[in-house]
Amino acid sequence: MSPAHGPRGVLLAALLLVGTTASAQVTFDCQTIQERAPATGLGANPKAVASVPLARQQQGYVRVGGGCEVSRFGYDSAHAEVMVQNAPDGDFGWRCKGADPALVINPAWAKASVTFCKASAPNVSSLRLQCKTLSSKTGPSRNPLAEVSLTPQLATEGYVVVSGGCDSSHALNGSIHAENVVVSKPTANGKGWRCQAADPPNHPQDATVTASLVACQLAVDPAQAALLIPKPALRCAVSHGVKTTGMAYPRALAAATGKVISGGCDLSYAGNGSVHAQFMVQHGPQADGAWSCWGADPPLISNPGSAQASVLSCGITTVPATTPLPAPTPTPSPTPTARKNPVVIVGGTLASEILYWTLESRLDRDGYQRFFFELPSGGLIDLHESARQLKFKVADVLLQTGASKVHLIGHSQGGAVARAYVRDFGNASVESIISLGTPHKGTDDDPLLALVARLLFNCTGTAADPLPCKQMKAGSAFIAEINTRPPNDPVYYTNINTLHDVFTKANSNGKMDNCDRTSPSGEALQCNVTVQDFCKDNLVEHVGLASNGVVYSGIRQALEHRKIALNCTEL
Known part of the structure; x- marks a missing residue:
């Protein structure tokens, strides 16, 4: 959406199918909302996630599509930001991430939109829109191309493609520079999604691209199927707009008479209409x-x-009674993982998910459903805004898993954001917070730390500092807020530090106060844990806390509310 349409747009529409009786009326309602990151101003490598509001999820709305917009010259940034993520996020969100062009520092913003729909009919309470997401990744290679298609089984069950998106690699996440997505559109037969990426101008590189599609169907319980005659079905069609050619900053629009659920974008690139790849x-x-x-x-x-x-415009049509859509194959419910709530890993400043692959694999091995939350704009925005977006992620995870609470594992600044989430939005959805190398009392005045903060985050100690620098400073209002907890706080806290951490000192700014607990079995649980108190020769440093086996032995114990006794031999 363009800035002229405001920071949050809402699109409402409905299609009505009238059958042979009043009971056969089906309403198809869709809405769209938008989220901007950072909420105000500009940030480095901004990432926005728009999620279906929890109230709408509970009413039966499901995510069907979304879109992405990033700042560019004339729209708040000095240069065009590279759109590297415009794709589904979990079951209820849509993510939009920008990355700086090759060798250019370019503070920017990103806006994600998410479209969510609901199907309903009078007296047919089980009627619902049911969606699945498929993806396919290609690369690393030059100018990678990826396509994902609807499986024959899903097509037989009545699923149709309603949207799709693309993720491309970027600095610190699969390639040296941000790769440009130049094509993101439905395949020619409308049964898949195509993503074409192109190398940055004058910077050939091996890169990856992932194509994703969202496919949906109308579903109804067999006991109520007879109330919908003729049977309704979701159908979508692809329409193409007029191609704009030979222009700087080319823009094209497409429209359709039906309900527009999603769309595609096809830009020129080297060897295909322009000298260099256009930035989407x-x-x-x-x-x-x-x-x-x-x-x-x-x-x-x-x-x-x-x-x-x-x-891609979609609507409700009918299937003749003689050729009904086959009933969807029931999906077996997963075996419940008793007493194990899902885990959300909250990454650190400028950290992508690749840093946490080892931690994720260990959680997988121990039977936890785990999810990753990347700090929006790399953590270089208001930490309260990061906490707000974490709230959306937690809501998505709870609805997706059916759990009532999550465990939060926060690394570095991620631990502070996890605590800000509890401070700003309550602790009802959090079972435990495990922090790794988090400066709970703020950054101190250590000269080496000050130098690192200046080089990495432009923290100079002046009034011109970015907001996160001010918030994480010892004695700030933010630090005071996250360290103020209600006396009956039910959250289990475990705070793991190392003596070899340049950012956090275990016995000063890295220490939490009044956080010891008693386990359900009556065992005293120590909150603050220093690796070298158990394993004096362990040399793990700040970044390594997320992948160190000894540290994970403590994470495992913390998740189970057991007394921490680090295993010095665990790899």
Whole structure:
């Protein structure tokens, strides 16, 4: 959505199918909302996630699609940001991430939109929209191309493709520089999604791209199927807009007479309509129901090119009684993992998920459902805003897993964001918080730490510092807030530090106060844990806390509310 449409747009529409009786009326209602990151101002490598509001999820709305827009020249940034993520996020969200162009520092914003729909009919309480997400990854290779298609089984069950998206690799996440997604659109037969990426101008590289699709069907319990005659079915069609050619910053729109659920964007790139790859800066719904595909020239390069938008419009039709849609194959319920609530890993500043792969594999091995939350804009925005977006992630995880609480494992700044989440939004959904190398009392005045903070985060100790620098400073209002907890706080806290940490000192700024607990069995649980108190020769440092086997032995014990006794031989 363009800035003219405001920071949050809402699109409402409904299609009505009238059957042979009043009981056969089916309403198909869709809404779209938008989230911006950072909420105000600009940030490095911004990531926004728009999620279906929990109240709407509980009413039966499901995520069907979404869009992405990033800042560019003339729209708050010095240069066009590279859109590296515009794809489904979990079961109820849509993510939009920007990355700096090759060798360019470019503070920016990102806006994610999510579209969610609900099918309903009078007297048919079990009627629902049911969706699945499929993905396929290609690379690393030059100019990678990925396609994902609806499986024959899902097609037989009545699923149709309603949207799709693309993720491309970027610095510290699979390639040296941000790879440009130049094509994100439905396949020619409408049964899949195609993603084409292109190397940055004058910077050939091996990169990856992942194509994802969302497919949905109308489902109803067999006991109520007779109330819907003729049977309703979801059907979608692809329409293409007029192609814009030979222009700097080319933009194209597409529209359709039906309900626009999602759309595609096709930009020119080297060897296919322009000298260099255009940067995709807008790929999403507009307030008037159209779909926008907008390209931008690379930094300081004139690059006339082309753009073409397409739309996927969907509606309800009927299936003749003689050829009904087959009933969907029941999906067996997973074997419940008794007493194990899901785990959400809250990453540290500028940290991508790759840093936590080892931790994720260990949680998998121990039978935990685990999820990853990357700090929006790399953690270089208001920490309260990061906590707000963590709230959406937790809501998504709870609905997806059916759990009532989560465990939060926060690394570095991620631990502070986890505590801010509890402080700002309550502790009802959190069983435990395990922090790794988190400066709970703020960053201190150690000269080496000050140098590292200045080099990495531009923290100078002046009024011009970025907001997170001020918030994490010892004695700040933010630090005071997260260290103020209610006396009956039910959350189990475990705080693991190492003596070899340049950011956090175990016995000063890394220590939590008044956080010891008693286990359900009556065992005294120590909150603050220093690795070297158990394993004096262990040399784990700040980053390594997330992957160290000895540290994980403590994480395992903390998740089970057992007394911490680190296993010095665990790898």
